[in-house]
Amino acid sequence: MAIHAPYRSLRGISAVAALLAIGAVGCSGVSDAVGSAKDGAKKVARQQSVFSLDIGDCYNPNGKAEGTAYAVEIVPCKEAHEGQVVGGFAIDEGKEYPGDDGVSTIADNRCPVEAQKYAPDTWALPKGAALSYYTPTKESWATGDRAVSCTYTMEKGTFSGSLDTAKSLEPEQTTYLEGSNAVYEALWANQPEKDTVEDDLAGYKAQAEAVAAALDAHVEGLDGIGGTEVGRLRATLTKAAGNWRKAADAADADAFYIAYDPAFTDIDPNKSVAARKELSLATTVPADEAEVWAS
Secondary structure (H helix, E strand, O other): OEEEOOOOOOOOOOEOEOOOOOOOOOOOOHHHHHHHHHHHHHHHHOEEEHHHOOOOOEEEEOOOOOEEEOEEEEEOOOOOEOEEEEEEEEOOOOOOOOOHHHHHHHHHHHHHHHHHHHOOOHHHOOOOEEEEEEEOOHHHHHOOOOEEEEEEEEOOOOEOOOOOOHHHOOHHHHHHHHHHHHHHHHHHHOOOOOOOHHHOHHHHHHHHHHHHHHHHHHHHHHOOOOOHHHHHHHHHHHHHHHHHHHHHOOOOHHHHHHHHHHHHHOOOHHHHHHHHHHOOOOOOOOHHHHHHHHO
16 A cells, blocks of 8 residues: 555655564663563564554554655554554445556545544644545555545644544534534635636636535524624625625636635635634644645
8 A cells, every 4th residue: 555645636656665574683781671672572562464453543654755665664653653544445346447646636535534433633633643544555446455544644643542532522513513514624625626717717617616515504503603703704605605606607807806815815715713612623724725825
């Protein structure tokens, strides 16, 4: 299986993780040697094939996160670790190997949805955690491997504890997060390939239609949630939905831009901070999202 990185990237980064063996001990002292041997033995005992990863497993990659992975070190989630499996699914068995890009595209589309079932609030993730995935290689596909494991992996450093927050959420928090996540997923999953509206008006209109539909559903969900700030956010998103609908119905690029600018501004994540605070959810906008709207 191969590990690829962040789900919005058009290219994955390779990474190699090989099974570890206990190395030779130097001459720095008997106690250091014994401690090193114990640590090495524990690490070897914790090795698990990437083909048998389960949702909830906390782990450390073996070596650099590049290339083809065969095994990882499974650790208790209370210990410091670099990654956790937060979702998984099987690619349709009857198909031929889709190719490296094809497998990545499937994982790009499915992993955000699967991960949100386990860790719905992406704002509450440890700083530096990025969504990645283990996928079949051409060779493992030939042996029947169809599994994709979706993981949050630290770009640097480690974190402690489990990312499993879905079970601890109140119904109103869950409703909010499901609606909000769907809006941004509609935005990014339907991103046109062309850089300008003039080159792909139909593609941008389709994206606007998807975002408008997601906003309509989100606003409907917010109707059942009380609170002053939630009410203000609902009003803002209602206006945003109208502008996204206008963009979807635009007759030309100029009309699209007129509707798009306020539509995009009104889904700025910063505008949801007060409502999130009212719902006792995380209130720090993730750096990558903050950067998008800042620019």
